[in-house]
Amino acid sequence: MTRTLTAKGAATRQRIVDAAAQLIRTAGAAGTSLDDVRAATATSKSQLFHYFPDGRADLLLAVAEHEAAQVLAVQRPWLDDLTTRESWRQWRDAVLRHYVELGDRCPLGVLTAELGKSSPETRAVVGELYDTWEAELARGTQAMGVERPLEVARAILVAIQGGVVMLRATGRVSYLETGLDAGLAPLLR
Amino acid sequence: MTRTLTAKGAATRQRIVDAAAQLIRTAGAAGTSLDDVRAATATSKSQLFHYFPDGRADLLLAVAEHEAAQVLAVQRPWLDDLTTRESWRQWRDAVLRHYVELGDRCPLGVLTAELGKSSPETRAVVGELYDTWEAELARGTQAMGVERPLEVARAILVAIQGGVVMLRATGRVSYLETGLDAGLAPLLR
DNA sequence: CCTGATTTGGACCAGGCCGTCCAGCGAGGG
DNA sequence: CCCTCGCTGGACGGCCTGGTCCAAATCAGG
Numbered sequence: 001m002t003r004t005l006t007a008k009g010a011a012t013r014q015r016i017v018d019a020a021a022q023l024i025r026t027a028g029a030a031g032t033s034l035d036d037v038r039a040a041t042a043t044s045k046s047q048l049f050h051y052f053p054d055g056r057a058d059l060l061l062a063v064a065e066h067e068a069a070q071v072l073a074v075q076r077p078w079l080d081d082l083t084t085r086e087s088w089r090q091w092r093d094a095v096l097r098h099y100v101e102l103g104d105r106c107p108l109g110v111l112t113a114e115l116g117k118s119s120p121e122t123r124a125v126v127g128e129l130y131d132t133w134e135a136e137l138a139r140g141t142q143a144m145g146v147e148r149p150l151e152v153a154r155a156i157l158v159a160i161q162g163g164v165v166m167l168r169a170t171g172r173v174s175y176l177e178t179g180l181d182a183g184l185a186p187l188l189r
Numbered sequence: 190m191t192r193t194l195t196a197k198g199a200a201t202r203q204r205i206v207d208a209a210a211q212l213i214r215t216a217g218a219a220g221t222s223l224d225d226v227r228a229a230t231a232t233s234k235s236q237l238f239h240y241f242p243d244g245r246a247d248l249l250l251a252v253a254e255h256e257a258a259q260v261l262a263v264q265r266p267w268l269d270d271l272t273t274r275e276s277w278r279q280w281r282d283a284v285l286r287h288y289v290e291l292g293d294r295c296p297l298g299v300l301t302a303e304l305g306k307s308s309p310e311t312r313a314v315v316g317e318l319y320d321t322w323e324a325e326l327a328r329g330t331q332a333m334g335v336e337r338p339l340e341v342a343r344a345i346l347v348a349i350q351g352g353v354v355m356l357r358a359t360g361r362v363s364y365l366e367t368g369l370d371a372g373l374a375p376l377l378r
Numbered sequence: 379c380c381t382g383a384t385t386t387g388g389a390c391c392a393g394g395c396c397g398t399c400c401a402g403c404g405a406g407g408g
Numbered sequence: 409c410c411c412t413c414g415c416t417g418g419a420c421g422g423c424c425t426g427g428t429c430c431a432a433a434t435c436a437g438g
Contacts, residue, residue, distance in 0.1 A: 006384065006435075028306060030219035034426060044387045045427080051385095055427065104306070113302035116358025117217060117293070127359045151367050158368030159344070162351025169305025170316045178340050179347030183371065195405085195414065222395065233417045234397080244397060 013051040016041050021063045021070075025105040029060060029114045057119055064115045064122040067107035068129040072136075074098050082140025088187055092180060099164055100173050109168035112161055133157060144187050152186050159183035202240040205230050210252045210259075214294040218249060218303045246308055253304045253311040256296035257318040261325075263287050271329025277376055281369060288353055289362050298357035301350055322346060333376050341375050348372035 005013065019040045023032045034048055034056060052058035072079065078091035099106055116126040134157050141149035141156075160183075163176025194202065208229045212221045223237055223245060241247035261268065267280035288295055305315040323346050330338035330345075349372075352365025 004384080008435080009385065012385080030217075030303075033424080035424080044385095046388075046429085047386060049427070056425095112354050112358050113306075117302075123359065127361075130355065130359065130364075151371065154364065154367045155348070155371030158351040158355065158364050158371075159347055160351070161355055161364075162347035162349070162368070165301050165354045166319065166347065166350055169301050170312065170319065172316075175319075175343065175347050175350075178343045179351070182340065182344030182347075193414075197405085198415065201415080223397090224395075235399085235418075236416060238397070239415070245395095 009051070012043070012047065016043060016048065016051060016059070017062050017066050020059055021066050021107070024063060024110055024114075025102075025107060029063075029110065029118060034059075057121075060115060060118055061121050061125070064111060064118075064125045067111050067115070068125050071108050071111070071129060072133060079136050082137070083143040085144075085188055088140065088144075088184065092184060095160065096177060096180065099167065099176055104168045104171055106164055106168060108161070109164050112165055113168060130157065141187065146186050152183075156180070156183035198240070201232065201236065205232060205237065205240060205248070206251050206255050209248055210255050210296070213252060213299055213303075214291075214296060218252075218299065218307060223248075246310075249304060249307055250310050250314070253300060253307075253314045256300050256304070257314050260297050260300070260318060261322065268325050271326070272332040274333075274377055277329065277333070277373065281373060284349065285366060285369065288356065288365055293357045293360055295353055295357060297350070298353050301354055302357060319346065330376065335375050341372075345369070345372035 016037060020032065020037045023036055023040060027036075034045070037043075037059070038045060038048060048059070049055060052062065075091065075095060078087065078094050081087050082091060099108075111126050111129070115122045117123070134153055137153035137156055138150050141153045146152055159179035160176070163179040166175040167173060205226060209221065209226045212225055212229060216225075223234070226232075226248070227234060227237060237248070238244060241251065264280065264284060267276065267283050271277055271280060288297075300315050300318065304311045306312070323342055326342035326345055327339050330341045335341055348368035349365070352368040355364040356362060
């Protein structure tokens with residue numbers, strides 16, 4: 001199944017995924033064609049199908065995995081050590097800063113809004129992202145000794161998701177801020 | 190600007206909007222073509238462009254307005270009288286029941302996830318929906334005499350949005366339930 | 379340097395899509 | 409009764425899209 005890739009090939013493949021992710025963040029998955037990707041990466045049609053044999057679906061899946069990893073990566077290192085109020089506050093600020101900066105061109109929004117529904121495989125990727133993310137948050141809420149730590153962690157995740165997707169749909173930041181703070185209230189009170 | 194429509198014409202137009210909304214709920218806006226709509230309504234191409242002169246964009250806007258109205262309609266009459274714990278609870282149950290029933294074929298999810306980004310006009314529709322919805326909720330939180338009623342109302346809205354969109358992306362209901370309850374906690378505590 | 383596999387270029391195709399166009403149909407008002 | 413104006417049918421064109429295919433270039437390694 002796994003095909004042999006030289007270093008050069010792997011680099012090209014990575015370049016394609018990066019560019020595709022970038023395009024999809026701004027124009028959406030539906031608004032991004034293979035030709036757009038081809039033009040943005042200065043590659044040829046055959047290369048796309050060489051590195052992604054199943055074509056578009058394959059590329060979208062790779063982008064979904066890339067973006068899912070990205071979502072968790074930008075929360076490091078804060079996500080690893082949510083044991084004090086101060087560390088939670090720093091994490092909150094980092095998350096908020098990140099999404100305000102990105103605006104409506106946001107990997108998480110794309111994942112939740114578009115890629116999740118595009119195929120069973122991408123749906124699984126999104127599900128896994130939620131699971132690991134929630135587990136990390138739950139470790140933090142448990143460490144804080146709050147009541148119903150699992151529910152609190154999940155509610156925080158839902159608030160971020162809602163805020164991000166509303167940011168995407170309206171361009172307004174306040175939803176994310178208010179939702180996130182409400183979700184964190186049990187921890188900081 | 191406003192074109193004359195006979196009763197028959199208005200009915201046909203409505204039939205097209207209804208069917209298009211239905212299709213888009215299940216297949217998404219990107220996955221629904223004008224031909225699909227045509228087939229589902231047993232109409233002809235010329236009718237689509239007769240009732241929606243700007244074509245696809247025009248139809249999507251009409252669908253967005255239709256769905257936005259729908260989102261508020263299913264919350265009636267509970268939404269009008271959120272003055273007691275009991276009425277909030279009934280509203281909560283109605284909302285939850287509705288979205289669990291719809292699963293991932295949900296007007297709100299489509300609006301937030303896809304239609305919001307499709308054009309400035311639809312984006313405005315979504316923004317207005319959020320505004321009026323939030324205002325209704327805020328009337329309720331104020332009536333309940335809770336602290337920071339505006340923030341609480343907004344957080345509830347964000348939680349619903351997040352829960353619905355995660356339901357859409359994963360098929361899991363628990364996010365909506367947990368998020369909604371967390372948002373309502375300040376009111377029911 | 380030779381050889382086989384990997385990487386690349388780009389022409390090509392079939393199908394689907396949006397939108398245009400024109401010609402009939404039907405209803406309702408004068 | 410008829411005549412106008414809205415309603416309907418469906419063929420058609422041009423464009424873009426995902427996907428196939430083959431041949432040339434490049435590279436790795438013996």
